[in-house]
Amino acid sequence: MKFLIIIPAHNEEKNLPFTLDSLQQQSYKDFTTVIVNDGSTDGTSDVIKNYTENDNRFYSISLEKSAHQPGSKVVAAFKKGLESQNSDDFDVICKFDSDIILSENYLERVKQAFDQNPDYGLVGGLLYVEKNGEWVYEGNSNRHHVRGPMKAYRKKCFQQMGGLRETLGWDNIDAILLKNLGWREVVIPELQVKLIKVKGSDYTIKPADYYGRYFYFLGLNRFLTYIAAAKEAVKIKSPSFLMQIISSYEKCKSQNLELKISKDEQEIINQERWIQFKKKWLKF
The missing domain is CATH 3.90.550.10 (Spore Coat Polysaccharide Biosynthesis Protein SpsA; Chain A)
Structure with a gap:
């Protein structure tokens, strides 16, 4: 091998x-x-x-x-x-x-x-x-x-x-x-x-903008994005962080930025994220 x-x-x-x-x-x-x-x-x-x-x-x-x-x-x-x-x-x-x-x-x-x-x-x-x-x-x-x-x-x-x-x-x-x-x-x-080096230490992108862009380019739909954004906001106890993430995500959608995954792959990713959400948070 x-x-x-x-x-x-x-x-x-x-x-x-x-x-x-x-x-x-x-x-x-x-x-x-x-x-x-x-x-x-x-x-x-x-x-x-x-x-x-x-x-x-x-x-x-x-x-x-x-x-x-x-x-x-x-x-x-x-x-x-x-x-x-x-x-x-x-x-x-x-x-x-x-x-x-x-x-x-x-x-x-x-x-x-x-x-x-x-x-x-x-x-x-x-x-x-x-x-x-x-x-x-x-x-x-x-x-x-x-x-x-x-x-x-x-x-x-x-x-x-x-x-x-x-x-x-x-x-x-x-x-x-x-x-x-x-x-x-x-x-x-x-x-x-x-x-050796902490990841992200040389990024210039702000955390909320990062998450919004990440969720967009991952191909998540609005429902799953808003849930994921809420989880991140809860972690740091900041309602404004939630709104900033959503704003970043919606900006990407309004600009119709190119995704590197197909429609079928988006569906697969959303299905898997929904399954994981149900297992972890809804317990079924």
């Missing part, structure tokens, strides 16, 4: 070496890594060169600088990396971030999971962040969801779901679509992935 690992990187000269070192130290060696230098203006290119010149499993491509848009930018860079390789040569396609540290047995455990479970379509570990000198669980409420920084897809599953979408919410869209196709998304909890 051969892995194709795509790592988009933008101004990651300090973090990228930790990621690439952790790959070189993997117990499972059959992988190819493509680092996509996405318009970096720091020393990222020098870091990449150090690995590509000394390890034939590492390749790189360089892109022009693009605007930082949550979701779409990283997937666009990922796709460029994917296009640089012949996918027929690989069995697993990974999208990894440039600021994570993998345990030495990470790829080996993922391979075993795929080998032993033919219905597994997406596999990953759990994210940990450094807090007060210790690595602690990131705290995301869904321990059964493989987060964006460490996605490993069985190639057949990846191809059937049409790959990744260049949009905000891509790392939830994938999970819903592959489930609808009969594949399973599986988290291996003992596989701890250290996240």
Whole structure:
């Protein structure tokens, strides 16, 4: 089983070496890594060169600088990396971030999971962040969801779901679509992935605007969006936050912004969200 690992990187000269070192130290060696230098203006290119010149499993491509848009930018860079390789040569396609540290047995455990479970379509570990000198669980409420920084897809599953979408919410869209196709998304909890940089720290978009845009590009209808917005507002005890999210969502709808999912896929996503809402909140 051969892995194709795509790592988009933008101004990651300090973090990228930790990621690439952790790959070189993997117990499972059959992988190819493509680092996509996405318009970096720091020393990222020098870091990449150090690995590509000394390890034939590492390749790189360089892109022009693009605007930082949550979701779409990283997937666009990922796709460029994917296009640089012949996918027929690989069995697993990974999208990894440039600021994570993998345990030495990470790829080996993922391979075993795929080998032993033919219905597994997406596999990953759990994210940990450094807090007060210790690595602690990131705290995301869904321990059964493989987060964006460490996605490993069985190639057949990846191809059937049409790959990744260049949009905000891509790392939830994938999970819903592959489930609808009969594949399973599986988290291996003992596989701890250290996240060096807190996600979203470099976003300029405001939280309420983010949620409104996220719900829109996820393809949610008004009913489910308003429920989801209310949940977020309750978390911080702010009625105005609810209205701000709704305003952002409605602005996207009025502008008829392009979605990266089909009408059928929107229906699938809404059905799944409604099922999850009933299970969690209505208890049936």
